[in-house]
Amino acid sequence: MSPAATAAATSFAAAAAAAAPTAPSRGCVSLPFRGGSRAPRRAVASMAVSTPRSAAAASFLERRESERALHFVKYQGLGNDFIMVDNRDSSEPKVTPEEASKLCDRNFGIGADGVIFVMPGSNGADYTMRIFNSDGSEPEMCGNGVRCFARFIAELENLQGTHSFTIHTGAGLIIPEIQSDGQVKVDMGEPILSGPDIPTKLLATKNKAVVQAELEVEGLTWHVTCVSMGNPHCVTFGAKDLKALQVDDLKLSEIGPKFEHHEMFPARTNTEFVQVLSRSHLKMRVWERGAGATLACGTGACAVVVAAVLEGRAERKCVVDLPGGPLEIEWREDDNHVYMTGPAEAVFYGSVVH
Numbered sequence: 336m337s338p339a340a341t342a343a344a345t346s347f348a349a350a351a352a353a354a355a356p357t358a359p360s361r362g363c364v365s366l367p368f369r370g371g372s373r374a375p376r377r378a379v380a381s382m383a384v385s386t387p388r389s390a391a392a393a394s395f396l397e398r399r400e401s402e403r404a405l406h407f408v409k410y411q412g413l414g415n416d417f418i419m420v421d422n423r424d425s426s427e428p429k430v431t432p433e434e435a436s437k438l439c440d441r442n443f444g445i446g447a448d449g450v451i452f453v454m455p456g457s458n459g460a461d462y463t464m465r466i467f468n469s470d471g472s473e474p475e476m477c478g479n480g481v482r483c484f485a486r487f488i489a490e491l492e493n494l495q496g497t498h499s500f501t502i503h504t505g506a507g508l509i510i511p512e513i514q515s516d517g518q519v520k521v522d523m524g525e526p527i528l529s530g531p532d533i534p535t536k537l538l539a540t541k542n543k544a545v546v547q548a549e550l551e552v553e554g555l556t557w558h559v560t561c562v563s564m565g566n567p568h569c570v571t572f573g574a575k576d577l578k579a580l581q582v583d584d585l586k587l588s589e590i591g592p593k594f595e596h597h598e599m600f601p602a603r604t605n606t607e608f609v610q611v612l613s614r615s616h617l618k619m620r621v622w623e624r625g626a627g628a629t630l631a632c633g634t635g636a637c638a639v640v641v642a643a644v645l646e647g648r649a650e651r652k653c654v655v656d657l658p659g660g661p662l663e664i665e666w667r668e669d670d671n672h673v674y675m676t677g678p679a680e681a682v683f684y685g686s687v688v689h
């Protein structure tokens with residue numbers, strides 16, 4: 336698939352139309368979208384922007400639009416970015432894992448950490464979410480992605496104000512709620528702490544949970560706590576005999592893959608490296624399974640707060656600083672659910688030709 340992004344317009348209603356299979360062709364201009372707080376970027380491959388378009392440019396764009404095109408909207412949640420596809424007319428993803436991986440390439444594609452499909456509801460939920468990581472693998476869940484999903488749905492369905500949906504995911508039922516300030520609060524469900532269910536081969540250390548277990552990586556003995564938020568996470572606050580982690584000093588691209596592919600994690604793992612700033616303020620960097628270093632990971636931030644509570648390092652309600660910005664996380668005692676609150680916004684939209 337060679338990306339040749341084209342469409343753009345000045346309102347999201349047009350974006351939603353562009354996302355529909357019968358979208359009209361458009362010239363390529365900058366946005367902005369409703370509700371976006373940052374300056375919008377230009378659509379990818381913004382090649383012809385004169386008005387009126389030259390005959391040559393028009394025929395090129397029309398030729399492109401007449402071929403089979405995939406319409407998308409690019410979203411980001413704290414810099415964790417996704418190609419969102421309106422897949423409401425089918426329960427089969429419109430692109431294959433291989434195509435998704437190419438689309439995510441930041442040099443040869445659109446560029447993203449993953450591709451997310453908005454699908455018809457199943458298991459009694461309003462919608463179904465599926466996602467491919469940038470390496471083409473399919474995770475069970477994505478926290479930042481589900482906030483983007485909620486904002487995308489609101490735009491597609493032209494919903495204003497506060498709204499809540501039920502979304503069936505590989506991690507079960509997830510419930511995002513768009514708040515009056517545009518932030519999205521998500522009921523992320525209960526954390527899974529049993530080693531085999533995460534999955535990890537590390538043995539339980541505390542009430543069937545893997546808490547501060549020892550893991551050998553790169554000649555160091557790391558203390559790790561394992562948590563699944565539907566997808567697997569390995570959380571570490573540091574290694575034995577080393578001073579507390581200064582996460583900015585980590586060589587993430589060297590050490591991250593060693594955790595991801597460690598034999599103790601049969602389904603690979605996401606890994607969070609955490610620094611405690613106070614009992615309600617944590618700072619983390621993440622190496623994601625199937626996507627590498629990303630600017631944020633919602634499920635990861637949830638896992639970090641659960642791990643910090645289990646290790647006695649933090650309160651149940653924390654602000655978690657990620658490279659892309661902060662998330663508010665609460666692991667409630669009364670229902671055992673984790674709640675995540677943060678932003679999500681559209682960046683640009685376009686189409687790629689198959």
Ligand SMILES: N[C@@H](CCC[C@H](N)C(=O)O)C(=O)O
Nearest residue numbers: 474477478479566632633634
């Ligand atoms: N960035 C996401 C997590 C995406 C899935 C992850 N890479 C996995 O393979 O589990 C988030 O915000 O949670």
